[in-house]
Amino acid sequence: MSATLGRIGAMASRVLVQLRHDRxxxxxxxxxxxxxxxxxxxxxxxxAGPFFNPSVYVIPYGAFLVHFITFLVTAIVLVGxxxxxxxxxxxxxxxRRLEIISGYLLAYTVLSTLQSLLILxxxxxxxxxxxxxxxxxxxxxxxxxxxxxxxxLGLLVSNFCRTVGQVLPFFPLILISMIVSGVIIPFxxxxxxxxxxxxxSPLFYANEVLQELIKGSNLLDNWVxxxxxxxxxxxxxxxxxxxxRELD
Amino acid sequence: MGGEVAVSVQGLKKSxxxxxxxxxxxxxxxxxxxxxxxxPNGAGKTTLIRxxxxxxxxxxxxxxxxxxDPAVEKWALRRAIGYMPQEPALYDDLSARENLTFFAQxxxxxxxxxxxxxxxxxxxxxxxxxxxxxxxxxGMVQRVSLACAIVHQPPVLFLDEPTTGIDPKLRxxxxxHFRRLASEGRTILVSTHQMDEVMYCDxxxxxxxGELLAVDTPRKLLWTGEAVITIGRGGQTREFEAHDYPxxxxxxxxxxxxxxxxxxxxIEQATLEQVVLSIIAEHDRQKREEN
Numbered sequence: 456m457s458a459t460l461g462r463i464g465a466m467a468s469r470v471l472v473q474l475r476h477d478r479x480x481x482x483x484x485x486x487x488x489x490x491x492x493x494x495x496x497x498x499x500x501x502x503a504g505p506f507f508n509p510s511v512y513v514i515p516y517g518a519f520l521v522h523f524i525t526f527l528v529t530a531i532v533l534v535g536x537x538x539x540x541x542x543x544x545x546x547x548x549x550x551r552r553l554e555i556i557s558g559y560l561l562a563y564t565v566l567s568t569l570q571s572l573l574i575l576x577x578x579x580x581x582x583x584x585x586x587x588x589x590x591x592x593x594x595x596x597x598x599x600x601x602x603x604x605x606x607x608l609g610l611l612v613s614n615f616c617r618t619v620g621q622v623l624p625f626f627p628l629i630l631i632s633m634i635v636s637g638v639i640i641p642f643x644x645x646x647x648x649x650x651x652x653x654x655x656s657p658l659f660y661a662n663e664v665l666q667e668l669i670k671g672s673n674l675l676d677n678w679v680x681x682x683x684x685x686x687x688x689x690x691x692x693x694x695x696x697x698x699x700r701e702l703d
Numbered sequence: 704m705g706g707e708v709a710v711s712v713q714g715l716k717k718s719x720x721x722x723x724x725x726x727x728x729x730x731x732x733x734x735x736x737x738x739x740x741x742x743p744n745g746a747g748k749t750t751l752i753r754x755x756x757x758x759x760x761x762x763x764x765x766x767x768x769x770x771x772d773p774a775v776e777k778w779a780l781r782r783a784i785g786y787m788p789q790e791p792a793l794y795d796d797l798s799a800r801e802n803l804t805f806f807a808q809x810x811x812x813x814x815x816x817x818x819x820x821x822x823x824x825x826x827x828x829x830x831x832x833x834x835x836x837x838x839x840x841x842g843m844v845q846r847v848s849l850a851c852a853i854v855h856q857p858p859v860l861f862l863d864e865p866t867t868g869i870d871p872k873l874r875x876x877x878x879x880h881f882r883r884l885a886s887e888g889r890t891i892l893v894s895t896h897q898m899d900e901v902m903y904c905d906x907x908x909x910x911x912x913g914e915l916l917a918v919d920t921p922r923k924l925l926w927t928g929e930a931v932i933t934i935g936r937g938g939q940t941r942e943f944e945a946h947d948y949p950x951x952x953x954x955x956x957x958x959x960x961x962x963x964x965x966x967x968x969x970i971e972q973a974t975l976e977q978v979v980l981s982i983i984a985e986h987d988r989q990k991r992e993e994n
Contacts, residue, residue, distance in 0.1 A: 458811050465808035469794075469801070476796045476835070540792030544851075547756055549781045549809035703759040 462550055466558020474566060484528055484566050488520040489577050496581045513582050514669055515638040515662050517574045518598050522605045522658050523629055525567055529609025530622045533559070538618060552699045556692070560606055567602035571595060593674040594665060597684070601661040604688040608657065611695040632656035637663070657691075660684045706733035708767075709859055709890040710755065715764035717750055717913075724750040726913040727764070732892060732906070734858075737885050739904030739921070740894040741979065747913040748894035749789065752861050755892070756786050769859060782810060785852035785860045789867065791844050793836055799823065799847045800832040803854055810855040822854045826880065842873040849877070853884065860884065862893040866900060878903045898976040911983050921975065928973030928981065934959065935967030948972065 474480060495516055499509040536542040545555060575595055578584060586594070612625050633639065635649050636658035645653065653659040663680040674681065710732040717725040724747045732738045740748050753759040754766060757773030757780055766773055771780045793802045803819050812818060823829045826846040836844055845865065852860060862881075866874045878900060881891055885905075893904070901907050901921055908918040917924060930948035932955060934941050945951035948970060959965060973981075 461811055462809060465805060469797070469805045472801060473794060473796055540788055540790050541794060543758065544786075544788060544792040544806070545809070547758060547781060547784075547786045548806045548851075549778065551778075701758075703753060 459551075459554055462554045463557045463561065466550065466555060467561035470559055470562035471565065474562065480528060480532075481566075484524055484570050485573060488517075488524055488570065488574050491520055492517060492574065492577050492581065510582055510584055511666075511669060512638075513578050513584075514594060514665050517578050518601055518661050518665060519633050519636075519638055519658060521567070521571055521574060521598055521602045522661075523633075525563070525570070525602045525605035526609045526612070526629060527622075527626075529559070529563060529606045530613045530616070530625065531609075531619055533610055533613035534616045534619050534622055537613070537616075546701050552696050552701065556607075556610055556696055556699065559610065560603065563606050564603060567606065568599060571598040571602055574598070590668055590671070593668050596674070597661050597664050597668070600684050600688070601657060604657045604684065604691060607688055607691045607695050611691060611698065614695065614698040614700065632658055635659070636661075637666070657684070657687050660687060706735070708732070709734045709736075709769060710738075710892065711765075711767045712751075712755070713765040715751070715754060715766060716762045717747075717754060717759065718762055724913050725754070728910075728913070728915050730908065730915065730918070732890060734890050735885060735888050736905040737881055737891045737893060737903065739901045739907040740892060740910055741896065741898070741901050741907055742894075742910035743896055743983075745912075746896075746910040748896075748910055749863055750913075751910070752786075752863050752892065752894060756784060756861055757781065782855075783857055783859060785855065785857040787848050787852040787860070787862045787865050789864045791836075791848040793844065793847055793851065795837045796835055798833045798835055799828050799839070799843075799850070802836065802847055803850050806851040807854040812855060818854055818856070822850045825853070826850045827876075842869045845869055845873075845877075849880065858889055860889055860891045860893075862891060864894050864896070866895065866897065874900060898974070898979065901975065909979055909982055911986055914986070916982050916986050925972065925975050925978055928975075928978035930973065931971040933967075933969040933971070934965060935969075936964045937966070940967075 495513065499512070503509070542555070572595065575591065575598065579591070612622065616622050631652065632655075635645060635652040636656045637645070637653065638658060642650075642653060642659070642663075660680050660683045664674070664677050664684065667677040668674065708731055710730065712728055712730040715725050715728040716723070728751060740751065742748050750759065754761050755768055755773060757777035760774065768780055769783050771783070773780050794805075797805070800819060800823065803822060804815070807815050807819055820829070823832050826849055828843065828846055828850065831839060831843060836847060839847070849862075849865060852862070866877050869877070881893065882903070885891055895901060904921055906918065907921045907924055909916045909924075917927075926947050926949060928946070930945055932943045932945060932948060932952060934943070934955070936959070943955050945955070952970075956965070
């Protein structure tokens with residue numbers, strides 16, 4: 456057990472050292488979402504009217520940004536490990552599947568924690584959101600959970616890609632996921648047949664909880680969706696671990 | 704030939720779809736030997752190595768590395784082997800020391816820091832240990848890759864074309880490293896398609912289209928090639944063509960009655976490259992006849 460924990464620690468520490476050296480990735484993960492949010496503010500200001508309340512939209516939009524960027528970064532980095540042969544070398548050196556995935560998750564969680572926090576701080580600053588501290592903490596928790604799930608989704612997708620180019624076809628799926636999750640169009644206004652797609656998207660579960668929180672409900676009021684989110688993550692983690700190919 | 708066996712392979716077969724990468728390979732490598740695996744690109748060298756380290760699943764046959772079956776006892780085996788892939792497979796943005804530490808940490812050794820420093824010293828990179836790999840030359844990166852394979856002091860090493868793309872001087876220093884490792888009792892299986900370096904090996908196998916065509920010491924393989932022996936006597940010369948000339952030469956000399964009049968003997972031995980190419984050509988000819 457201690458050997459496994461040691462190897463997870465070694466993995467996480469190596470990824471963190473690489474992240475520290477990689478300014479582009481830090482920029483993409485931390486600065487890029489902040490710039491997008493600024494332009495969302497510009498767009499929503501242009502659309503502003505007496506019956507339009509932007510605060511209903513901005514938190515789910517922020518959540519989508521976390522989802523999209525975290526997925527993108529994780530999938531590309533992991534495919535890179537495969538194409539460079541380092542993933543194979545890790546296995547042959549004695550690192551196991553769960554240790555590799557856990558190490559990655561641990562390291563990227565540090566980045567996602569910071570990313571979710573910065574996004575929320577900027578949203579609050581630009582849109583003067585009048586939420587209580589408890590509401591902010593609950594919103595932060597959901598965004599953070601979504602970030603972790605997006606990472607696992609990135610890991611899963613990378614298992615089916617041999618080149619970075621093969622990650623590209625998954626981008627439209629993330630955009631479809633945004634549409635069917637209820638972030639842009641409310642879930643009950645979507646055609647019935649698309650509901651099955653909504654249930655596949657992790658953003659749907661996150662959005663359902665976030666919408667309740669925005670309305671002022673308690674975190675536990677929509678407990679079914681709240682529990683669904685980490686459960687979704689665990690299932691995804693199992694799939695991701697099982698599909699991580701080790702043999703030729 | 705009675706040494707302890709480190710690697711043993713019997714009837715090993717592996718196919719990728721319709722392509723037969725290995726067609727029933729038998730092999731035996733004794734402990735402390737440098738065993739060369741020589742063959743052109745696509746001969747099956749990498750496939751064989753990957754089956755031996757448990758990174759690929761065999762179709763049939765028996766494999767044992769240090770008494771362990773790679774398909775069954777993969778994790779125990781990986782603690783006991785070192786592997787250097789064809790491409791360096793390292794992290795460009797990390798330093799030599801960081802790369803080495805990361806791969807060494809998989810083995811959970813107590814003397815990890817000491818081993819990392821000693822290995823950097825061994826491959827002559829102590830002075831550049833903190834530079835990121837993208838600042839190092841190709842040869843230095845290859846040395847880091849070798850260091851990652853040996854840092855945990857494995858008794859068996861699998862080196863897949865470790866000297867491809869590096870200059871002759873560095874190549875020689877690599878072989879000095881391999882010799883030192885073998886002198887410490889480590890078994891080394893090294894694949895290559897460079898003829899000039901296989902003379903460093905204790906034993907050599909020629910692999911072609913998934914079949915082992917010959918296994919012997921490099922010197923004995925060399926002797927199987929044709930030699931032209933020229934004997935000079937009183938200003939006259941006569942040429943003889945012979946395979947395995949160390950055996951044939953006494954016979955030829957006996958024809959002359961081993962007389963004192965012989966004043967010159969020249970032996971023009973085929974190069975190892977010519978020998979290997981003729982073995983491969985003979986194999987191809989037999990295949991064509993069978994078909």
